[in-house]
Amino acid sequence: MDARGDAHAVKRHVFYSLQANSSVRVAHIITRMIIGGAQENTLLNCLDLMRDYGDDVILITGTSTGPEGDLLSQGRAGELPIRYLDSLQRAIQLRDIAAARDIRRVLREFQPDVVHTHSAKAGLIGRYVAWGEKVPAVIHSVHGAPFHPYQNFAAREFFRRCEKWAAKRCHRMISVADAMTDLMVEASVAPREKFITISSGMDVQPFVDATKHRENIRAKYGFTDQHIVVGKIARLFHLKGHADLVTAAADVIAIEPNVRFLLVGDGILKESLQQRIGELGLSDHFVFTGLVPPSEVPPLIGAMDALVHTSYREGLARALPQALIAGRPVISYDVDGAREVAIPGETGFLVAPGDTDDLAKSISTLVGDAEMRHRMGREGQLRFTDQFRHQTMTRRIRQVYEEVVAKSAV
Numbered sequence: 339m340d341a342r343g344d345a346h347a348v349k350r351h352v353f354y355s356l357q358a359n360s361s362v363r364v365a366h367i368i369t370r371m372i373i374g375g376a377q378e379n380t381l382l383n384c385l386d387l388m389r390d391y392g393d394d395v396i397l398i399t400g401t402s403t404g405p406e407g408d409l410l411s412q413g414r415a416g417e418l419p420i421r422y423l424d425s426l427q428r429a430i431q432l433r434d435i436a437a438a439r440d441i442r443r444v445l446r447e448f449q450p451d452v453v454h455t456h457s458a459k460a461g462l463i464g465r466y467v468a469w470g471e472k473v474p475a476v477i478h479s480v481h482g483a484p485f486h487p488y489q490n491f492a493a494r495e496f497f498r499r500c501e502k503w504a505a506k507r508c509h510r511m512i513s514v515a516d517a518m519t520d521l522m523v524e525a526s527v528a529p530r531e532k533f534i535t536i537s538s539g540m541d542v543q544p545f546v547d548a549t550k551h552r553e554n555i556r557a558k559y560g561f562t563d564q565h566i567v568v569g570k571i572a573r574l575f576h577l578k579g580h581a582d583l584v585t586a587a588a589d590v591i592a593i594e595p596n597v598r599f600l601l602v603g604d605g606i607l608k609e610s611l612q613q614r615i616g617e618l619g620l621s622d623h624f625v626f627t628g629l630v631p632p633s634e635v636p637p638l639i640g641a642m643d644a645l646v647h648t649s650y651r652e653g654l655a656r657a658l659p660q661a662l663i664a665g666r667p668v669i670s671y672d673v674d675g676a677r678e679v680a681i682p683g684e685t686g687f688l689v690a691p692g693d694t695d696d697l698a699k700s701i702s703t704l705v706g707d708a709e710m711r712h713r714m715g716r717e718g719q720l721r722f723t724d725q726f727r728h729q730t731m732t733r734r735i736r737q738v739y740e741e742v743v744a745k746s747a748v
Contacts (some may be wrong), residue, residue, distance in 0.1 A: 515675025
């Protein structure tokens with residue numbers, strides 16, 4: 339049998355193995371395993387494939403993390419095999435050639451049926467290598483586009499062209515929100531039929547149970563029964579919109595002095611934000627938690643009465659469905675996938691990015707209406723708990739694997 343016949347035989351073997359529900363060999367590739375939505379999504383997918391489907395899985399990632407913290411340092415990876423590559427870094431550099439070589443070496447050793455890439459750098463290099471190695475199924479997840487309106491034209495166009503080039507070197511692309519597909523299609527990255535939307539999964543039970551810790555967490559941060567707590571979960575970083583929230587808060591507090599703002603996260607803007615809050619005389623109304631591990635996020639949401647999200651760009655911020663699953667209404671800037679969960683009049687409010695007057699009005703409306711908060715939170719919990727369950731995500735992703743491998747075997 340010639341080389342082409344061998345390749346077809348391998349494809350048929352993989353196809354029939356999938357049909358018989360036997361294990362699949364899956365290599366996930368991601369640039370960094372920081373504490374973040376894309377990383378948690380990837381880790382849960384890996385663990386589900388191993389535990390629920392008996393698949394052979396390997397996670398390939400770079401060694402650097404960042405101020406967000408290291409997701410894997412908490413022992414959450416369990417028995418998942420992990421290959422750390424020093425050459426795989428977030429910044430564009432000459433070592434990217436070495437990263438491609440190192441990824442190729444690992445893939446040749448592991449011989450995957452599926453390569454599933456995440457994040458811009460790993461997505462670019464990983465797809466290039468996997469496609470060249472003729473892996474039966476090459477899948478890429480779009481957690482957020484690497485190009486956006488806040489870049490200069492040259493940078494935006496460079497990243498758009500990179501994504502378009504890489505899109506030709508995978509079989510399917512998984513978007514965490516329909517908005518991500520729309521953005522990619524409108525930017526001519528790939529045709530619409532190449533995409534499928536699968537919500538980014540999480541462990542939903544801690545959020546369903548978030549209210550159990552409400553009294554203890556509120557007491558810890560000095561909140562009384564009279565306080566109405568509006569939370570925000572995001573790095574204190576550019577384009578996250580914290581300054582907008584502070585501006586809107588001044589108007590809200592003037593109407594409702596019992597409102598408190600709980601800012602979960604840390605970052606380079608902390609000092610400047612605290613200074614601005616002090617200048618406005620609002621220091622007693624703001625609480626900063628600093629960086630917290632993921633396990634502390636559900637209790638913190640349970641201590642809130644509503645969640646606000648003012649980022650100017652984000653695929654679909656996990657904080658939005660997390661709050662809704664916990665039964666808390668949300669207010670979000672109308673960017674990317676936010677409108678898919680923040681449904682005006684039903685689960686919360688949408689505000690045009692930068693419109694601090696409307697932001698203040700929306701916050702004040704929720705702060706002043708406990709019945710509305712309860713109704714919207716309950717609706718969000720009913721709608722989104724199963725949709726964002728990580729087992730639901732993994733089941734749908736594995737179906738994509740099966741479909742692509744089946745087509746490759748023909």
